[in-house]
Amino acid sequence: MGNIVAPNTTNIQTASQFLKQGELVGIPTETVYGLAADANQPQSIKRVFDVKKRPSKHPLIVHIYTTEQLNQWASNIPSSAFDLAQAYWPGPLTMILPKHPQVSSLVTGNQPTIALRLPNQPITQSILAYHDLAVVAPSANLHCQISPTQAQHLAPIQQQLAMIIDGGQCSIGVESTIIDLTQTPAAVLRLGAISAHDLSQTLDQKVNNQAQQSSKPTPGNLKHHYAPQTPALLMSAEALHNFIQQQSRTDTLAIMSWSQKPCNFQGLWFQMPNQDVEYARCLYNTLHQADQYSIDAIIIQKPYQQQGLWPTIQDRLYKACSNNTTS
Numbered sequence: 279m280g281n282i283v284a285p286n287t288t289n290i291q292t293a294s295q296f297l298k299q300g301e302l303v304g305i306p307t308e309t310v311y312g313l314a315a316d317a318n319q320p321q322s323i324k325r326v327f328d329v330k331k332r333p334s335k336h337p338l339i340v341h342i343y344t345t346e347q348l349n350q351w352a353s354n355i356p357s358s359a360f361d362l363a364q365a366y367w368p369g370p371l372t373m374i375l376p377k378h379p380q381v382s383s384l385v386t387g388n389q390p391t392i393a394l395r396l397p398n399q400p401i402t403q404s405i406l407a408y409h410d411l412a413v414v415a416p417s418a419n420l421h422c423q424i425s426p427t428q429a430q431h432l433a434p435i436q437q438q439l440a441m442i443i444d445g446g447q448c449s450i451g452v453e454s455t456i457i458d459l460t461q462t463p464a465a466v467l468r469l470g471a472i473s474a475h476d477l478s479q480t481l482d483q484k485v486n487n488q489a490q491q492s493s494k495p496t497p498g499n500l501k502h503h504y505a506p507q508t509p510a511l512l513m514s515a516e517a518l519h520n521f522i523q524q525q526s527r528t529d530t531l532a533i534m535s536w537s538q539k540p541c542n543f544q545g546l547w548f549q550m551p552n553q554d555v556e557y558a559r560c561l562y563n564t565l566h567q568a569d570q571y572s573i574d575a576i577i578i579q580k581p582y583q584q585q586g587l588w589p590t591i592q593d594r595l596y597k598a599c600s601n602n603t604t605s
């Protein structure tokens with residue numbers, strides 16, 4: 279079983295060596311923790327699907343540590359990709375490009391395209407650079423569960439990993455924005471910290487937002503995804519208030535709200551940050567925390583704001599509550 283270890287030089291080199299030997303390693307990124315395997319080793323990639331219990335047709339993101347590696351993984355790269363790399367890499371942006379003919383179809387789920395990202399996390403950059411690696415790195419959670427934003431969240435898959443590098447709390451806390459540059463106009467397939475508007479400004483071109491209606495096999499767009507084990511419900515402030523008043527007991531509830539805990543409330547109360555960046559950073563942590571208790575439901579006050587990271591936060595909340603959304 280892989281220990282959770284500090285990101286010192288020895289451990290970084292050992293992690294790189296493990297990857298080179300075909301082992302799986304838990305790595306920190308600025309978005310969420312990844313389940314990394316050498317993207318050049320088909321056996322290791324197959325193990326990633328097994329460990330995550332992820333359907334094999336769902337493509338993986340290849341993580342690189344320098345923009346020069348783009349040419350090894352993609353072909354016919356449009357100039358827009360280099361413009362976006364210049365503006366946002368290293369950072370929370372994944373680009374979909376035509377795949378290089380030599381890339382294993384295991385990585386891309388048999389699609390002619392490939393997803394590439396250069397994460398803004400110096401520890402992970404060092405792990406990749408030490409043995410000149412590129413790694414597939416899906417979020418290090420079991421398929422359809424909450425993404426990990428702290429090393430301890432990798433516990434459900436820890437047995438199958440050679441090592442987990444502890445990079446602390448992920449600074450962004452939600453998965454990268456995915457932009458498909460093989461379509462014209464380019465399209466955002468998954469919302470993240472970088473908005474379609476930002477991307478459109480950088481490219482000086484229209485960028486569609488297909489994050490909700492993508493027909494491609496993107497597991498991030500499955501209806502029930504990022505979900506805690508405990509049923510989660512999204513409610514307006516008023517509905518939440520009324521719901522609590524109607525309960526005969528409240529000690530079996532967890533609440534994520536902007537309001538202060540009412541004095542007669544007996545359950546778990548998480549007062550959420552007002553600011554979008556801070557909310558995103560603690561969102562999955564809070565869901566992980568609430569999910570540790572044996573409670574009946576997690577009730578989340580619904581955000582309505584449309585600026586900044588709020589649409590991304592709403593997207594993840596809808597997915598976490600996809601079976602149970604009310605007013």
Ligand code: TXA
Nearest residue numbers: 309311312337338391392393416417453454496497498
């Ligand atoms: O922030 C992130 O992107 C994290 C960290 C670890 O880097 N990784 C991550 O990977 O979220 P994963 O596997 O959980 O999600 C990858 C997403 C999926 O929705 C997948 O369908 C999409 O990327 N994807 C990968 N290759 C694709 C392709 N060729 N075309 C369309 N979507 C693709």
Ligand code: MG
Nearest residue numbers: 416417425498
């Ligand atoms: Mg994921």
